[in-house]
Amino acid sequence: MANEPDSLVLEHLRAIREEVQQVRAEQREQRTRFASIERLLYHIEQESAGVRAEIAAIRSEFGDRIDRIHDRLDRIERRLNLADA
Numbered sequence: 001m002a003n004e005p006d007s008l009v010l011e012h013l014r015a016i017r018e019e020v021q022q023v024r025a026e027q028r029e030q031r032t033r034f035a036s037i038e039r040l041l042y043h044i045e046q047e048s049a050g051v052r053a054e055i056a057a058i059r060s061e062f063g064d065r066i067d068r069i070h071d072r073l074d075r076i077e078r079r080l081n082l083a084d085a
């Protein structure tokens with residue numbers, strides 16, 4: 001009988017140890033997955049910055065083209081005396 005309480009306590013301690021080990025394993029897996037997500041987000045941010053830079057360059061290029069077309073249209077209208085009164 002004296003052995004029963006000890007074995008009961010040991011049994012509970014073993015169960016607790018097993019659960020703690022499972023929690024630690026899950027935490028390791030979650031850390032790995034989280035790190036993977038962080039790396040993915042970093043790459044998405046880098047690509048997004050590149051896309052934004054490309055869009056800015058395209059806007060600038062088309063803005064310059066539109067300005068030149070506008071200037072040419074103004075000159076044509078002046079030559080043909082079509083300028084707004």
